[in-house]
Amino acid sequence: MIDRSFIGHALPSFIVTPDHRGLRAFARASAQPDLVYSNPEVARANGFPDCPVPPTYLFCLEMEGPDPTAMRRLLNIDIARVLHGEQHFTYHAPAFAGEALHFEPVILDIYDKKNGALEFVVRQTLVWRSDRERVATLRNTTVVRNG
Amino acid sequence: MVEHFSNALQVGDTLPEFLAPPITRHTLALYCGASSDHNPIHVDIDFARAAGMPDVIAHGMLGMAYLGHVLSAVTPVQALRSYGVRFVAVTHVGDSLRCTAEVVGLEEREGERVARLTLCVMDQHGQVKLLGEAEIALRPSITA
Numbered sequence: 654m655i656d657r658s659f660i661g662h663a664l665p666s667f668i669v670t671p672d673h674r675g676l677r678a679f680a681r682a683s684a685q686p687d688l689v690y691s692n693p694e695v696a697r698a699n700g701f702p703d704c705p706v707p708p709t710y711l712f713c714l715e716m717e718g719p720d721p722t723a724m725r726r727l728l729n730i731d732i733a734r735v736l737h738g739e740q741h742f743t744y745h746a747p748a749f750a751g752e753a754l755h756f757e758p759v760i761l762d763i764y765d766k767k768n769g770a771l772e773f774v775v776r777q778t779l780v781w782r783s784d785r786e787r788v789a790t791l792r793n794t795t796v797v798r799n800g
Numbered sequence: 801m802v803e804h805f806s807n808a809l810q811v812g813d814t815l816p817e818f819l820a821p822p823i824t825r826h827t828l829a830l831y832c833g834a835s836s837d838h839n840p841i842h843v844d845i846d847f848a849r850a851a852g853m854p855d856v857i858a859h860g861m862l863g864m865a866y867l868g869h870v871l872s873a874v875t876p877v878q879a880l881r882s883y884g885v886r887f888v889a890v891t892h893v894g895d896s897l898r899c900t901a902e903v904v905g906l907e908e909r910e911g912e913r914v915a916r917l918t919l920c921v922m923d924q925h926g927q928v929k930l931l932g933e934a935e936i937a938l939r940p941s942i943t944a
Contacts, residue, residue, distance in 0.1 A: 675834070682827070682834035683865035684820055687872055705877045708868040712861055716836040732839055733851035737860040741884030747877050792884075 655728050655763050655772050655797070664727070664758040664776075667718040671750050676704050679713065693750065706748040711789050712740060715756055715778055724760065724776060730797055738773060738794035745787040748780070754788060755781040761792070772797040806875035807938050809903050809915045818869040818899040823858050825893055831862045858891035863921045863930050867899040870919070875936045881914060885921075885932030895923040901934070913938040 673693060680691035685707065688695040696704045706714070715721075725732060748754055762775040778791040821827070825843070832843050837859055840847040848856045864885050871880060891897065898921070905916035919932035 678830075678834035679865075682830040683862065684869075685865075686869060689877075690872075699876075707865070708872065708877065708880055708883050709861055709865045713835040713837065716838075721836070721838075733841065733847070735839070736890075737887050739884065739886045740861065740864060741882070743882045744880050 654765070654769055655730070655774065657763050659728060659760050660763050662727070662760045664723050664760065665720065666755060666757045668753050668755050669714045669717045670753045671706050671710070671714055671748065673704065673750055676706070676710070676750055679707065679710055701749065703749040703751055708742060711742065711748070711780055711791060712793070714754060715758070715791065718756060724758070724774070728774060734798045736796040736798065738796040740794070741792040743790040745789060748782070748788045753783050755783070757781070770800045772799060806879060806915065806936050809906070809938065811903050811906055813903040815870050815874055815901040818866055818873070820866045820897040820899065822896045823891065823893055825856070828856060828858060828893070831859055835859065835861060837861065855893060858893070858895070860887040860891070860930070863891055863897055866897055867919055867921050867930060867932065870899050870901045871934055871936065879937045881935040881937055883932070883934045885919065885930045887929070888931055889927060889929050891923065891929050897929065898922050
């Protein structure tokens with residue numbers, strides 16, 4: 654069983670800056686039909702300062718941090734047993750290529766179902782710009798198969 | 801750039817669907833690199849088998865990215881207020897995902913009109929893979 658005392662534990666915060674190369678690769682990999690997310694000229698023609706970060710890419714940027722395995726190692730979770738249960742984004746302000754984004758993850762909850770056969774870890778990550786304007790709040794539910 | 805028409809949304813409206821190309825191992829390799837989600841269960845069949853799976857499984861977030869195209873086709877990114885999904889079933893190599901959205905509510909919140917949508921991703925057999933919801937501001941208070 655995952656140690657419930659880690660509920661409320663803050664994971665190390667970090668800064669990631671989305672760049673054009675990453676946004677182009679993500680657009681290609683996700684069959685993105687709108688060039689505004691990958692071509693800065695198209696973005697500017699549409700009134701944006703640069704390419705906006707697409708809605709789910711903040712989750713990817715969170716994994717570009719210095720140690721994407723931090724939570725699994727802290728909680729002693731085997732990567733072969735994890736499934737993605739739920740993912741939620743609340744958006745406060747759009748983020749753009751070239752802006753440094755601050756990620757602050759916290760373990761919000763740990764619980765189990767089916768007498769521990771499935772355990773759930775809920776992580777909430779606040780994303781800020783350097784001027785402390787809020788960008789988004791991410792909520793991730795990881796499922797661990799113990800069966 | 802697509803034409804945005806979210807200000808005209810009405811309850812009961814369905815948005816234009818996004819039909820993703822069939823998922824190949826190449827799709828998953830590209831998404832693995834581009835997303836920084838390097839869990840080998842998505843790209844390494846030996847690892848997947850050792851973990852008790854018959855084959856690799858698609859990243860749930862790939863389906864969520866496809867589903868997001870339905871939203872961004874009708875609204876500028878700065879009008880999206882929230883977007884969430886539950887991963888209901890695993891997506892396999894060969895699956896063709898169909899992403900749909902329906903407006904289920906219009907409400908006033910913090911000085912702006914917000915459309916609530918329910919979202920669904922199904923495979924080619926009609927099996928539900930993702931269920932979700934999103935909120936779109938119809939008169940964005942934040943401009944780029």
